[in-house]
Amino acid sequence: MIIVAGHLLVEPDTRAAYLADCASVVERARRAEGCLDFALSADPLDPARIDVFERWESRADVEAFRGTGPTDAQRAAITGAEVAEYEVAGMRRPG
Numbered sequence: 001m002i003i004v005a006g007h008l009l010v011e012p013d014t015r016a017a018y019l020a021d022c023a024s025v026v027e028r029a030r031r032a033e034g035c036l037d038f039a040l041s042a043d044p045l046d047p048a049r050i051d052v053f054e055r056w057e058s059r060a061d062v063e064a065f066r067g068t069g070p071t072d073a074q075r076a077a078i079t080g081a082e083v084a085e086y087e088v089a090g091m092r093r094p095g
Contacts (some may be wrong), residue, residue, distance in 0.1 A: 001036070001091065002062050004054035006083030008040075012047035018077050020048065025070065029054070034061025052083050059087075 010018045022040050030039035034057035043049035056062045062085070 001088040002054075002056040002059055003086045003088055004052065004056070004062065004070065005053050006081065006084060007043065008050040008052060008078050008083070009048045009080035010077050011079065014077060015042060015047060018074065021041060021074060022070075025074075028063060032061065032065045034058055034063065048079070063066065 019040060019042060026038055026040060029035050036055035036057060037053065038055075039051075039053045041051050041053075043051050054062075056065075
């Protein structure tokens with residue numbers, strides 16, 4: 001399993017519009033082969049921050065989806081980012 005997690009930064013006054021514009025990306029991701037979860041959400045404390053969380057079955061699934069990544073306008077709106085991919089060897093459910 002691959003987890004992609006981190007955050008993007010955009011201008012605070014454009015964050016709501018950026019997230020609305022990303023709705024189609026989230027929909028596409030959630031329908032993509034191997035996508036287990038995909039979310040972009042407004043951080044409750046930092047008005048410039050968008051939290052990123054993705055879970056994928058495999059690296060190949062992530063790479064196949066990335067071919068349909070953000071538009072040029074979405075990329076241009078990002079003023080900073082800290083996102084990383086993690087390979088998960090195992091999982092357990094609490095309880």
